[in-house]
Amino acid sequence: MANLVIDIGNSRTKFAIFHERNLWETRQVVKFDLDQLNQILDNHKITHSIVSSVNDEILNLENLLKIRTKYIRFSARVKVGVTNKYKSPETLGLDRLAGVIGAKALFPDRNCLVIDAGTCITYDAVDIDGIYEGGSISPGLKMRLQAMHKFTGRLPEIELSDYSDWRGYDTSTAMLSGVLNGSTEEVKGMIEIYRLKYPELLVILCGGDAIFFDSRLKNSIFAHTLKTEPDLVLLGLNEVIDKND
Secondary structure: EEEEEEEOOOOOOOEEEEEOOEEEEEEEEOOOHHHHHHHHHHHEEEEEEEEEEOOOOOOOHHHHHHHHHHEEEEEEOOOOEEEEEEOOHHHHOHHHHHHHHHHHHHHHOOOEEEEEOOOOEEEEEOOOOEEEEEEEEEEEEHHHHHHHOOOOOOOOOOOOOOOOOOOOOOOHHHHHHHHHHHHOOOOOOOOHHHHOOOOEEEEEEEEOHHHHHHHOOOOOOOOHHHOOOHHHHHHHHHHHHHHOO
């Protein structure tokens, strides 16, 4: 049995092929279309598929998957293996829910905090009993830089790049210092808050900027309870297929 997992985000689409629970292949593209999907389906013996999307314009994609596979459209109403106590499940970001499902599947006997560092930075905890109550959302690294340029008269538009000094020596490096150091301290503070509620908390990093935070946190007091799982959302979506097959 081969599963096709597709995660359509704000800026890119990630997809993966699983053989049962073993990750076989993963790719990332800016734009995903029917030609690419047909190629995947032709080259692999896909039996099951699932799509998580931030928008609803996926009808053609879904129609093809329904014809050629056993298809699941991921939503908060699908059986997921965790107890979802979010008060407005219809507004819950599906990538957040998939990350929680992935964390619970990988580490069933731990309290887990998933930090997804992408367009936004999200914080979502699932406890040892599989209960998910909600989390936190804050701006991502690029969004913070863009906001300073957009909402001020003189701050320039700059690209995100690594900057390790604790302060800046011109406007561009001052902005980078504020964003990178500020977000790092935010993450550290949020981990500490969650640790007060969840004993022996395991922190799992994922998302496009996960490596940045991993390098900044690996020498901190959180290093021994920190793991980076770049494909956590994809793993969670594949777990949904298993739960609903």
